[in-house]
Amino acid sequence: MSSNVGISRPSVLAVPPLRRGRSLRKCLRTARAERRAACRRTPSRRDDQRRARRRQRHDAASSQSPHFARSHVDQVPGRRQRDALRAALLTPVYTPRPLLDQDMSPVVLPVILELTDIVEDFKRLPDMERKYVPRSEHLYKKLQPVLEDQLFLGRRYEVLFDQFEILLALTFADLRDDDPAQGVWGPPGRFAWKERRHRGVFTDFVNQAKSQGDDWGALKAGFFRRSSERFAAVADAYKQLIAKIPWW
Numbered sequence: 001m002s003s004n005v006g007i008s009r010p011s012v013l014a015v016p017p018l019r020r021g022r023s024l025r026k027c028l029r030t031a032r033a034e035r036r037a038a039c040r041r042t043p044s045r046r047d048d049q050r051r052a053r054r055r056q057r058h059d060a061a062s063s064q065s066p067h068f069a070r071s072h073v074d075q076v077p078g079r080r081q082r083d084a085l086r087a088a089l090l091t092p093v094y095t096p097r098p099l100l101d102q103d104m105s106p107v108v109l110p111v112i113l114e115l116t117d118i119v120e121d122f123k124r125l126p127d128m129e130r131k132y133v134p135r136s137e138h139l140y141k142k143l144q145p146v147l148e149d150q151l152f153l154g155r156r157y158e159v160l161f162d163q164f165e166i167l168l169a170l171t172f173a174d175l176r177d178d179d180p181a182q183g184v185w186g187p188p189g190r191f192a193w194k195e196r197r198h199r200g201v202f203t204d205f206v207n208q209a210k211s212q213g214d215d216w217g218a219l220k221a222g223f224f225r226r227s228s229e230r231f232a233a234v235a236d237a238y239k240q241l242i243a244k245i246p247w248w
Contacts (some may be wrong), residue, residue, distance in 0.1 A: 082221035089171050090222060105175075112187050113174050132241040132247055137191035138166060165189035166205045167218065173234050174224050180237035192242050202242065 076162060085127055092104040099105040099113075122134035131137045140161055169186030177184040195202040209216050213228050224231040 029064055056241060078217070082217055085167075085218065085223075086221045095206050107181055108168065108172055108185075109175055112168075116187065132193045133189055135187075140190060162189070162191040162194070162201050163205055166191050166202055167223075170238060171223055172179065172233070173228065175236075177237075180233040184234060184237040184241060186241075188239060188242065188245060195239075195242050196245070196247055202239065206239070 036184065063246055089108040093107045093110065094103055095110045099109050119135055121130070121139050123129045125134065125138055128134040128138055140158075143161070144157055147153055153160065165187075166189075169188065169191075171183035171186075173180075173186035176186075191201045191205075194231045209218070210228070210232055214226075216228065216231075218224070219226050219228060219231065
């Protein structure tokens with residue numbers, strides 16, 4: 001009689017019996033997977049309350065900090081942030097239809113062009129048919145719970161989202177249009193109609209970037225040909241574009 005008779009073990013720790021055609025390694029792998037699944041638990045109300053308290057403490061500390069009002073462009077100078085921005089927008093990729101007379105182009109160009117081709121389709125989404133910029137509004141709504149949950153951005157989420165869209169639009173315009181004096185185009189986001197309503201979201205971003213000159217982190221990352229003059233020319237031309245958009 002086996003010495004293990006009468007000894008009970010939790011089923012999640014038990015190694016499943018060998019079956020024909022199954023190796024011991026596969027059985028152990030199955031047991032580990034079951035053990036991990038048993039250790040997982042769904043978040044309880046206490047977990048939700050703890051997360052809410054952490055978010056409140058983070059928001060309170062941010063609102064009292066002198067760095068709370070710092071713009072996203074001021075946070076770019078870190079090398080890791082610059083590398084992340086460059087990788088997200090300027091990584092060369094192959095495109096079926098050549099852009100800039102090259103087979104390889106910065107990833108921001110084909111992505112924005114494809115999204116622009118289907119921009120009207122975003123109006124078919126729920127609650128988006130009457131939005132000025134449905135693509136931007138949809139992304140803003142969908143990304144908010146994920147980013148706030150992971151980064152505890154709180155009230156800063158809207159500001160950072162608008163500022164990233166500004167950088168995205170200006171980067172596209174810089175790559176697409178060689179001569180800003182003859183006009184530029186970039187995907188207008190939520191910031192565009194806010195600018196027209198005298199909230200100055202775009203103007204504040206541009207002024208803060210201009211005040212830093214060549215020390216602005218985005219220029220160090222390789223945006224706008226590393227030239228503050230080039231950035232100023234593109235930004236001024238884009239502001240004229242915003243003024244021409246017939247929102248209402």
